[in-house]
Each structure stands twice: as C-alpha cells, then as structure tokens.
Amino acid sequence: MIMNVRTMAHDFTTSLELDTPPIALAPCDRAPAGVTPFEGSVPSACTFWRRAETAVFYATAAQHFGCPIGALVMGFALPAPVEGELKRLVGLMVEGGYLKEREPARIPALPVKSAGVVYGPLAQFPIDPAFVVLWLTPRQGMLLAEASGTTYWTHGSDAGLLGRPACAALPVAATRSAATVSFGCTGMRTFTEVADDRLLAVIPGREAPAVATALTGTLEANRMMQAFYESRKA
Numbered sequence: 427m428i429m430n431v432r433t434m435a436h437d438f439t440t441s442l443e444l445d446t447p448p449i450a451l452a453p454c455d456r457a458p459a460g461v462t463p464f465e466g467s468v469p470s471a472c473t474f475w476r477r478a479e480t481a482v483f484y485a486t487a488a489q490h491f492g493c494p495i496g497a498l499v500m501g502f503a504l505p506a507p508v509e510g511e512l513k514r515l516v517g518l519m520v521e522g523g524y525l526k527e528r529e530p531a532r533i534p535a536l537p538v539k540s541a542g543v544v545y546g547p548l549a550q551f552p553i554d555p556a557f558v559v560l561w562l563t564p565r566q567g568m569l570l571a572e573a574s575g576t577t578y579w580t581h582g583s584d585a586g587l588l589g590r591p592a593c594a595a596l597p598v599a600a601t602r603s604a605a606t607v608s609f610g611c612t613g614m615r616t617f618t619e620v621a622d623d624r625l626l627a628v629i630p631g632r633e634a635p636a637v638a639t640a641l642t643g644t645l646e647a648n649r650m651m652q653a654f655y656e657s658r659k660a
Contacts (some may be wrong), residue, residue, distance in 0.1 A: 471496025
C-alpha cells in the first residue's frame with residue numbers, strides 16, 4: 427500500500443518550516459509506470475537529490491557512475507572501469523589526508539544491488555519511499571532528532587553526526603532504522619550547492635510517517651520549554 431506521501435511532505439514542511447521540499451528515493455530495477463527516465467549525466471550521486479526537488483524520475487545505475495564513491499554507497503554493482511576509477515579516487519583521498527588508510531574499507535553501502543533509483547519530491551512520490559531526504563538548519567535537526575527518538579537517554583543516545591561521504595547517511599539510516607543527520611562533505615556541498623548552514627538528514631521510509639506525526643508533540647514540548655526558559659531569562 428502506498429504511504430500518504432502528500433500528508434508526510436506537508437507535516438515535515440510545516441512542522442520544521444522547511445524552505446526546500448522534502449525529497450524521496452527508492453532503489454528499484456525498473457522505472458515504475460508513468461515515471462520518466464532521467465536524461466543526461468550528473469557529476470555526483472547527491473546531485474540527483476537537488477534535481478528531485480522539482481521532478482520525479484528514474485536514474486539507472488550507470489548514470490551514477492560519474493561518482494564512484496556514491497555508486498558504491500548506493501550498492502550498485504560496479505564494472506571494472508568504475509572500480510578502477512574508485513581505487514584512484516580513494517588513493518587520492520588517502521594520499522591527500524582526506525581519508526585515513528583504514529577508512530575506505532569501512533564506508534557503508536546499501537546491501538541490495540538494484541538497477542537504478544527513483545527520485546522525486548516526497549509529495550509526488552509514486553511508490554513507497556525507501557528514504558526521505560531533508561536539508562535542515564541545526565535547530566530543525568534538533569527537532570527532527572527529538573521527534574525520531576534518537577536523543578532519548580532511556581536507551582542510550584545514538585545520535586552521532588556523520589561526515590564524508592554524505593551519501594553514507596543512507597545505508598547508516600537503513601542499518602539504524604532511524605533518522606540520521608550528517609554534516610555532509612565537500613563533494614556534497616560543491617555539487618548540490620546547498621547552503622553552508624544546512625545539514626543533511628535521511629529518514630528511512632518505513633520510519634518517516636511516525637516521525638512526521640511525532641513532530642507535532644515535539645514542537646509543543648519545545649514551545650513549553652522555551653516559554654519557561656524565556657521567563658527564567660527575563
């Protein structure tokens with residue numbers, strides 16, 4: 427059954443006061459009926475996230491190969507030339523001190539190897555999303571973390587912020603089954619041109635409806651505490 431993506435998009439947008447639309451993505455082996463194949467090429471996997479703000483489309487695995495690390499993280503089977511380029515890129519990162527030598531082998535990847543990915547605005551997404559992606563300010567990230575429960579002390583906090591590569595937030599969110607926030611990486615900020623004051627947030631699709639609903643209570647609790655703090659401040 428298709429989730430009520432329009433309601434979810436509305437809840438995320440209004441509760442968090444987003445100024446960019448939530449987007450969704452779902453790995454799959456073929457374009458769903460009515461979904462337009464992506465035309466052209468992009469320099470990074472995360473570039474698709476910004477394109478998805480305005481249109482629903484299907485991008486093949488090969489269309490991700492311009493970004494070998496992104497293609498690896500997305501779980502695509504890499505042909506030999508792309509594997510070679512990946513090794514050269516990782517070598518450059520290690521040599522330049524961007525990655526430590528033991529890091530590349532530990533970069534997470536989605537476990538299912540699909541033939542492509544559907545991208546698009548969450549409000550228009552034609553199938554159940556595997557992930558919801560948001561651009562957030564630190565305050566918005568705080569509210570999302572509270573609504574998703576990742577800051578609860580009752581079970582120990584697992585809210586560690588991620589970094590490079592930014593797309594690793596997808597498999598980490600899938601493994602945690604929880605909203606995951608990332609500082610992003612230089613590549614993400616270069617290719618997406620997202621504002622410097624924004625963080626990347628990824629919510630597993632199955633968790634997204636509950637998180638969107640929980641935001642109402644989170645906002646009310648924060649309003650209560652802010653009123654208390656303002657009176658104490660005065």
